[in-house]
Amino acid sequence: MPETVLIVEDEFFIAMDLQLMLEGYGWRVMGPVGTVKDALLLLETELPSVALLDVNLGRELVTPVAEYLKAHDVPFAVATAYDRPEQYGGEVLAGVPNAGKPTDERRLMAALMQLTGR
Template identity: 40%
Template sequence: MTGKLLDGCRVLIVEDELLIAMVLEENLEDAGATIVGMAGSLADALALIEREAFDAAVLDARLDDEPVTAVADALAAGAIPFVFHSGYGPEHLPAQHRHRPLLRKPSDPAAVVLALRDALG
């Protein structure tokens, strides 16, 4: 379906719903990506950003009802492209990141792959 559009791409998944994170992991790996880590909390996400090298990220808009502003800011500061994957609309995204791609849950797996590929340029 999506081929290997993300061959060689190292991706961080930031998602607090384990089942959704696992589906994202499987779909991204099927597209050729390597998942460097999955974070379900703000603290875990920030620690992985500090510790791991990766090319792109998929970021839920809220983790345990907390906005992900600090995570989005850290990714932007490191010039790491990312896409939001959320059940919330754009009004719930951090204002300074509303220009980033937003995929609404439930999303088509191919759409996530294509959005990441586009974000990578």
């Protein structure tokens, strides 16, 4: 059974690119979703193996999703251009892997491997 990854990204084309990349590596993608509300609704039905979060989702921050994931022991990475995402999204984002934005395949897979230990 493939590992699952929740993608929370509000930019449609970036979200689709991430989904295609990850599916190409055998991941099962939850979402992608572009809002905190949609992410939390998905998480009510299933917990992923890992999650990939954009810090800034338009007019909201991904912080509530990160806090939910942390409370449920789901590892997550961010995909952001911010060098210190915790300055924007709070302490819950301190020290998490950052796949960057824009991200490339190598950096994305390195972040996810860091989360899964593969």
